[in-house]
Amino acid sequence: MIPASFDYLAPTSVDEALAALAEHGDDAKVLAGGQSLLPILRMRLNAPETVVDLGRIEALRGIRDGGDHIAIGSMTAYSDIVASDLVREHAALLVKAVETVADPQIRHRGTVGGAIVHADPAGDVGAPILALDATMVIAGSGGERTVPATEFFRDLFETAVEDGELLTEIRIPKHTGWGAAYEKFVRVAHQWSIVAVAATVRVEGGSIAEAKVGLTNMGNTPLRASAVEQALVGSSADALADACGAAAEGTNPPSDLNGDADYRRHLATVLTRRAVQKAMEG
Amino acid sequence: MTRINVTVDGVSNADDVEPRMLLVHYLREVVGKVGTVVGCDTSNCGACTVHLDGRSVKSCNVLAVQADGHEVTTIEGLATNGELHPMQTAFHENHALQCGYCTPGMIMQAVDLLRENPDPTEEEIRVGLEGNLCRCTGYHNIVKAVAAAAGSMSSERSNA
Numbered sequence: 001m002i003p004a005s006f007d008y009l010a011p012t013s014v015d016e017a018l019a020a021l022a023e024h025g026d027d028a029k030v031l032a033g034g035q036s037l038l039p040i041l042r043m044r045l046n047a048p049e050t051v052v053d054l055g056r057i058e059a060l061r062g063i064r065d066g067g068d069h070i071a072i073g074s075m076t077a078y079s080d081i082v083a084s085d086l087v088r089e090h091a092a093l094l095v096k097a098v099e100t101v102a103d104p105q106i107r108h109r110g111t112v113g114g115a116i117v118h119a120d121p122a123g124d125v126g127a128p129i130l131a132l133d134a135t136m137v138i139a140g141s142g143g144e145r146t147v148p149a150t151e152f153f154r155d156l157f158e159t160a161v162e163d164g165e166l167l168t169e170i171r172i173p174k175h176t177g178w179g180a181a182y183e184k185f186v187r188v189a190h191q192w193s194i195v196a197v198a199a200t201v202r203v204e205g206g207s208i209a210e211a212k213v214g215l216t217n218m219g220n221t222p223l224r225a226s227a228v229e230q231a232l233v234g235s236s237a238d239a240l241a242d243a244c245g246a247a248a249e250g251t252n253p254p255s256d257l258n259g260d261a262d263y264r265r266h267l268a269t270v271l272t273r274r275a276v277q278k279a280m281e282g
Numbered sequence: 283m284t285r286i287n288v289t290v291d292g293v294s295n296a297d298d299v300e301p302r303m304l305l306v307h308y309l310r311e312v313v314g315k316v317g318t319v320v321g322c323d324t325s326n327c328g329a330c331t332v333h334l335d336g337r338s339v340k341s342c343n344v345l346a347v348q349a350d351g352h353e354v355t356t357i358e359g360l361a362t363n364g365e366l367h368p369m370q371t372a373f374h375e376n377h378a379l380q381c382g383y384c385t386p387g388m389i390m391q392a393v394d395l396l397r398e399n400p401d402p403t404e405e406e407i408r409v410g411l412e413g414n415l416c417r418c419t420g421y422h423n424i425v426k427a428v429a430a431a432a433g434s435m436s437s438e439r440s441n442a
Contacts, residue, residue, distance in 0.1 A: 001323050002302055002303070002304060002307070003302040004302070005300065005301075005302055006301060006302060007301065008284055008301030008345075008347055010347070010350075031345075031348075034343065034344065034345070034348065035325070035343055038304075038325070038343045038344070038345070039324065039325055039343065041302075042304075042323070042324075042342075051301065053345075053347070053348065055348055079337070102413065103328070103412045103413025103414075104338060104391065104394065104395070104398075104410060104412075104413060105328060105331055105338045105339050105340045105343075105391065105413050106325070106340070106343075106413065108334075108337040108338060108339055109334075109339050109340075109343065109344065189412040190326075190412045190413050
């Protein structure tokens, strides 16, 4: 299987990329790491006239310390996030989630920004980004704007990035000293999450002072388990089950061959308890 | 057509390719590196794994134009001066193949695994190879071979 023919543009700056998108509009598709897009093109689920490859824009790669936050360029590869001491120290939850994505080869090419804008609800990056209260930086012809993660994911494969815009950076407030865990339920290796739970907690004196919980594949977008977060405050490790029972509240999980919606709701409560427990251990 | 310059197994190549051409097809059909195989064609099986700038990638999931200006190493470029790479020797000595179709990808991924983790546990080997499928299910000897290669490569380093 090979993709349908397309014209290929490889801009070397964000401005050049934006100009290319302005010129080609709906006929253009943005290529980040390509680990989701190339299978789509090969299976001919999409056949854009023009592909705009961001791979030559060095300014979109890298991780820097922004003071109260860490800033991750949208074209930073998964494997660079896993290898980053800065991310591990201040946003451990993202590392825990990203190291479960697909397999090593995919993690070498796939990018955090590509995954977020692709917005597959079974993808593993949305839930931690949402749980960590990240802010997205979006560039367009009118300049730059920022969108909080809570307003970023709109629907299946749909985000706040409009036509002609690019996600350039993800800013994550520092969660230094927070424990984190990502519990991913799959049937076989290197597959999409049936359900996954991203949990990060700040522990004080053996009980939870603050908790943030994100859910993967429990609806059309990544979701926050807000009821659980509130219920967990003050909990100790041996009294988590009650608080985690509300994990599926307000969710609308899909039914498919891997499990129906009720099964997913059950999984969400179990995985939330496990994730919070692990997060409390570090 | 787009002009690309790609160094493959140490040799520089300049070719005009269609932008839609996959790296694996470029390697096999234009450069002639048929040691790299197409397995599943869905980016699951890992048989087409090569190194792009020293990191393992599935070459059916990369466009040839994305490799422009970069370096590719295939299974054919692993041996030096007629001497097999220690990973190739270990696969040979441990009978780490049955039909052999997954072998080029397995070896390339195993080399990448040891680059990141020179002394992996058995579990780390299995997880590190999770993107490579052996349809003969011959994983046992593959894992043994990778462990053996880790041992021989570490004693080579300490003798050096």
